[in-house]
Amino acid sequence: MSLLPAEWTALLYLAVAVCFILALKGLSSPKTARRGNLVGSAGALVAVITVFLSVKLDNIPAILIAIIVGAGIAAPIARRVQMTQMPQLVALFNGVGGGAAALVAVLELGHTDDPWVRVAVVFTMLVGAVSFSGSAVTVAKLQELITTRPLLFPGMRWVMSATLVAAIVACGFIVATGSAGWAIALLVLGLAAGLLLVLPVGGADVPIVISLLNAFTGLAVAASGIVLGNVLLVVAGTLVGASGTILTRAMASAMGRGVSGILFGAFRGGSTAGSTTQSDRPVRSTGPEDVAVLLGYAQRVVIVPGYGLAVAQGQHTVAELATALEERGIQVDFAIHPVAGRMPGHMNVLLAEANVPYESLKEMAEVNPEFKNTDVALVVGANDVVNPAAKTSPGSPIYGMPILEVGDAGQVVFLKRSMRPGFAGIENELLFDPKTTLLFGDAKDSLTKVLGAVKAL
Amino acid sequence: MDPVTLLTIVVLAVFVGFEVVSKVTSTLHTPLMSGANAIHGIILIGAIIVAGQASDVWILAVALLAVVLATANLVGGFVVTDRMLHMFRARKPPADTNTDAGTGTGTGTGTKGGAQ
Known part of the structure; x- marks a missing residue:
C-alpha cells in the first residue's frame, strides 16, 4: 500500500x-458549544x-483491537456516568492520557540519540507519570x-524534595546515556x-488540581510531539497546556487562593485544621410549611x-419549586458560586x-449586590460557598475565598441533612445567625x- | 524538524490557547475541562505510531496499553462533553437554532412529565 505524501499529511x-x-472557541456560548x-x-x-495512511505500520490488527477495547471501555462509562460524578471522570480520563504519553515517551527513548529529543522524552515521562498518579489520587x-x-x-x-532531586538526577542520566534502567526509575x-503532590491537597481544592493536571498532560503531549516529530501533537498539547493554565488561575482566583498555596498550603501547617466535631450550639429549625x-x-x-x-x-x-414560585409572580434566580459542586461550572451542568x-x-x-434586595435566600445543600469564615476568620482554610453574600438577604433558609460541616470541614457561623432558619x-x-x-398556599 | 519552526508553532499555539480560553463563559467551565481533556487524547496517534513500529513483543505490549489508555481518553472525553453540552438550553429557543433547541425542549418536557 502506498503511503500518503508528507505534504498531504501535514495539511490534514x-x-x-x-x-x-x-472546539474550544465554540465554548464561548452554550449555543455554539x-x-x-x-x-x-x-x-x-x-x-x-x-x-x-501516512506511516508504515506493523501490527495493525492488534492496534485496531486495542482501539476497540479502549473505546469499548470508555464510551459506556462516559454515557452512563452520573453528572455528580463528572469531576472523577474528567480526572480519570486525564490520568490515562498522561499515562499514555509517558509510555509513548519511554518507548521512543530507544529510537533517538539526539540529547535534545531526550530532554523532551524525560519531560514527557516525568510530567505524564505525575499526571497519572496525581489524577488517581484525585x-x-x-x-x-x-x-x-x-x-x-x-x-x-523532605521525602518530596528527595524525590524531586532523584528525578532530576535520573533525567540527567537518561539525557546523557539513554539508559532504559534509569528510564524505569x-x-x-x-x-x-x-x-506526594496531591495527597496533601484538601478536598475543596481538588478541582483546581484536576485542572492543573489537565494542563500537565497537555504539556506532556506537546513534548511527546517533539519526540515523535509530529506537529499535531505539539499544537494540540500546547493548546491544552495553555488553556489548562488559564483555567487553573481563573479558578484559583475564584477561590481567593494562589496555586502554590493550594499545592503547598498543607505543608505550612495551621491552615488546614478545620473542625471535625459537630457543634451542639442551638439553631432555629423549622418545618416545611x-x-x-x-x-x-x-x-x-x-x-x-x-x-x-x-x-x-x-x-x-x-427546578419545579422555582417554576411554582415564578407562577406566583415571585422573581427567582439561581446564584451559582464558581466552585459550587465539585468542579468549576459543575452546578451549571x-x-x-x-x-x-x-x-x-x-x-x-452578578448576584452578590442583589442579595440586599432579596427577601429569602434558600441555600440547598451548600455550605462552604456561603460560609462567612472566608471573610472573617483568617485561620480558616477557606479564608480569602469570595463567597455568595447570602447574609445580606432578609431571611436565610438552609436545607441541610445534618449539622455536619461541609466538604472543607469548617463550621458555618451563619447557621447560628438569628435570621437563619x-x-x-x-x-x-x-x-x-x-x-x-x-402549591397548597 | 527545524527547532526554530517548532518553537514558532509552540509560541503561537500558546497564544491561541490563552486567547480562546479566556473567552469561554464560566457557565461552561466543566465542559471546557472535559473538552480540553478530550483534545489531549490525541496522544493516541503517538501511541499508534509507536505500536506500529514495535519489533519486540514487550514493547508492543506496552505500546498497545498506551493505545488503549489514549483511546479511552479521546473517545470518553468527547462523548461525555457532548452529553453535557446537549443539556444546556435557552429559556425560549431562538429561531436560528431551531433544530437543536427544538429536540432539546421535547426531551425536557418528557423528563419533567415523568418526575411529576
Whole structure:
C-alpha cells in the first residue's frame, strides 16, 4: 500500500488542529458549544485515519483491537456516568492520557540519540507519570475512597524534595546515556511525585488540581510531539497546556487562593485544621410549611444550590419549586458560586440537566449586590460557598475565598441533612445567625415537602 | 524538524490557547475541562505510531496499553462533553437554532412529565 505524501499529511494535521481550536472557541456560548465539540471529535477521527495512511505500520490488527477495547471501555462509562460524578471522570480520563504519553515517551527513548529529543522524552515521562498518579489520587479523594482531608506524614516535605532531586538526577542520566534502567526509575519517581503532590491537597481544592493536571498532560503531549516529530501533537498539547493554565488561575482566583498555596498550603501547617466535631450550639429549625410561607409570600427569592442538592438528586425538584414560585409572580434566580459542586461550572451542568434555562443561572459577581434586595435566600445543600469564615476568620482554610453574600438577604433558609460541616470541614457561623432558619432532612425530601406546601398556599 | 519552526508553532499555539480560553463563559467551565481533556487524547496517534513500529513483543505490549489508555481518553472525553453540552438550553429557543433547541425542549418536557 502506498503511503500518503508528507505534504498531504501535514495539511490534514493542520485541518485537525483548526478543528481543535474551533472546539474550544465554540465554548464561548452554550449555543455554539455542542457543534464545536462535534467539530473537534471529527478532527480527532481524521487525525487517526491520517496516521494509518501516512506511516508504515506493523501490527495493525492488534492496534485496531486495542482501539476497540479502549473505546469499548470508555464510551459506556462516559454515557452512563452520573453528572455528580463528572469531576472523577474528567480526572480519570486525564490520568490515562498522561499515562499514555509517558509510555509513548519511554518507548521512543530507544529510537533517538539526539540529547535534545531526550530532554523532551524525560519531560514527557516525568510530567505524564505525575499526571497519572496525581489524577488517581484525585479520583480516590472525589469518590471518597480515601479521606478528603489533607494527608500528611512527618518529614513529607523532605521525602518530596528527595524525590524531586532523584528525578532530576535520573533525567540527567537518561539525557546523557539513554539508559532504559534509569528510564524505569524515572517513571517510578514520577508516580511517587504525583502521589506526594496531591495527597496533601484538601478536598475543596481538588478541582483546581484536576485542572492543573489537565494542563500537565497537555504539556506532556506537546513534548511527546517533539519526540515523535509530529506537529499535531505539539499544537494540540500546547493548546491544552495553555488553556489548562488559564483555567487553573481563573479558578484559583475564584477561590481567593494562589496555586502554590493550594499545592503547598498543607505543608505550612495551621491552615488546614478545620473542625471535625459537630457543634451542639442551638439553631432555629423549622418545618416545611413555614419555609413555604416564607418563600410563597416573598417578592424576590435567590436559590443557592450546592453539592448536597446533587447528592440527593434534587435538581429536578428544585427546578419545579422555582417554576411554582415564578407562577406566583415571585422573581427567582439561581446564584451559582464558581466552585459550587465539585468542579468549576459543575452546578451549571447539574441544573442544565434539570432543564433550568441557563439565563436563570447567575454568576457570583452578578448576584452578590442583589442579595440586599432579596427577601429569602434558600441555600440547598451548600455550605462552604456561603460560609462567612472566608471573610472573617483568617485561620480558616477557606479564608480569602469570595463567597455568595447570602447574609445580606432578609431571611436565610438552609436545607441541610445534618449539622455536619461541609466538604472543607469548617463550621458555618451563619447557621447560628438569628435570621437563619434550618430545615433538616435529605435535600430532595425537604424540597418535595416545601413544593407541596407552596402549591397548597 | 527545524527547532526554530517548532518553537514558532509552540509560541503561537500558546497564544491561541490563552486567547480562546479566556473567552469561554464560566457557565461552561466543566465542559471546557472535559473538552480540553478530550483534545489531549490525541496522544493516541503517538501511541499508534509507536505500536506500529514495535519489533519486540514487550514493547508492543506496552505500546498497545498506551493505545488503549489514549483511546479511552479521546473517545470518553468527547462523548461525555457532548452529553453535557446537549443539556444546556435557552429559556425560549431562538429561531436560528431551531433544530437543536427544538429536540432539546421535547426531551425536557418528557423528563419533567415523568418526575411529576
